[in-house]
Amino acid sequence: MIHRSLSALVLLLFAANTVMAAQWSDVEGRIQFAWYTEDARALGGVLASLEGGANDDPMQAYYLGLGEYRLALLGLGRDQKAAREAAESCIDHLESVNGARRDFADALALQAACQELVASLKAWKVPLRAPGSVSQFGRALRLAPRNPRVLLLAALADSNDDRAYGKLRKAVAAFEEERQGAAALPAWGAPEAYLHLARRQLDRGDSTEARSTLEQALLLAPDFGQARRLMAAITGVAVP
Numbered sequence: 001m002i003h004r005s006l007s008a009l010v011l012l013l014f015a016a017n018t019v020m021a022a023q024w025s026d027v028e029g030r031i032q033f034a035w036y037t038e039d040a041r042a043l044g045g046v047l048a049s050l051e052g053g054a055n056d057d058p059m060q061a062y063y064l065g066l067g068e069y070r071l072a073l074l075g076l077g078r079d080q081k082a083a084r085e086a087a088e089s090c091i092d093h094l095e096s097v098n099g100a101r102r103d104f105a106d107a108l109a110l111q112a113a114c115q116e117l118v119a120s121l122k123a124w125k126v127p128l129r130a131p132g133s134v135s136q137f138g139r140a141l142r143l144a145p146r147n148p149r150v151l152l153l154a155a156l157a158d159s160n161d162d163r164a165y166g167k168l169r170k171a172v173a174a175f176e177e178e179r180q181g182a183a184a185l186p187a188w189g190a191p192e193a194y195l196h197l198a199r200r201q202l203d204r205g206d207s208t209e210a211r212s213t214l215e216q217a218l219l220l221a222p223d224f225g226q227a228r229r230l231m232a233a234i235t236g237v238a239v240p
Contacts (some may be wrong), residue, residue, distance in 0.1 A: 024185050027063050032188050035070040036224040043071055058097045059185070062107050065094040066188070069110060072117050084121040090114035105144035106186050112136035113153040133157065148174035149189045156196065165204075168197045172213075191221035198230060207234055 027046065034043035047067045050060055068090035075083030094111035097104060115133035137157060140150045148171050155167030175190040194217035201210040211234050217227040218239065228239040 021185060024059050024063065025183075025187070028066070028186060028188055031063065031067045031070060032221070033223065035074070036191070036221050038074060038225050040071060040074050043067055043074070047071070058100045058104070058107075061093045061097045062104075062110075062186070065090045065097065065107070065110055065114065066186070068093065069114055069117075072114065080121060084118060087114045087117040087121065091118065103143055105140040105147050105150050108136050108140040108143070109147075109150040109153045112140065113157060116157045146174050146177070148172075148178055148193065149186060152189050152193045152196070161200075161203075165197075165200045168193060168200060172197055191217040191224050191227065194220070195224065195227045195230065198227075202230075202234070210234060 027050065030046045031043065034040075034046060047064060050064050050067070068086045072083045072086035072090065075086060091111055091114045094107050094114065097107040098111060101107065112133040115136070119133070137150075137154045140147070141154060144150050151167055151171035151174055155164045155171055158164040158167060171189075171193045175193050178184075178187075179190065194213050198210040198213040198217065201207075201213060211231070214227055214231045214234070217224060218231065221227065232238045
């Protein structure tokens with residue numbers, strides 16, 4: 001009887017975890033689609049729905065941070081104040097995640113990326129934020145040296161062109177490796193990695209390689225506006 005009760009409990013916990021994973025996968029997909037299509041209103045709607053939910057799951061705060069990171073990026077060059085506020089909210093939400101899960105490399109790297117954004121938007125905060133973000137990227141890489149999102153965010157924060165290019169290549173390879181394994185969360189980032197690698201390849205004068213890399217980004221995210229525009233710039237033909 002005890003054995004059956006334990007088995008039933010294990011099955012219930014497994015089912016509950018599966019349902020939660022599906023819910024977070026849907027949230028991540030909505031955040032990413034809004035990011036690809038540059039729809040700040042839709043992204044704000046996802047964040048509002050998350051804010052109204054239960055707050056005892058670290059993944060809720062993580063996805064709030066991811067959504068705010070996306071909002072901050074969309075605001076760059078358009079609404080600097082909104083971008084700064086979104087980046088600061090990202091830092092605050094991920095602070096709670098990193099307090100609860102000290103080994104969550106994805107959250108550490110994402111918070112460091114938001115710290116870098118704040119530093120770029122508030123020059124006077126550079127001495128305060130920059131050393132912390134560098135240290136945090138280092139910690140995330142030590143925890144998960146093959147995590148593709150950690151590698152991607154660290155590459156985007158690296159001001160050394162050659163070093164960043166090498167990190168982007170590693171990130172793309174890690175994303176390809178991740179896609180061969182079992183589905184896991186978080187899972188975002190591969191299209192962005194291909195996009196940023198293509199930009200570096202184009203800067204290096206290799207438009208053929210950049211086009212091939214961009215094709216991979218668009219295969220994974222056909223509605224990725226930035227990738228579509230770059231492809232049009234390379235080929236002279238708008239992506240249908």
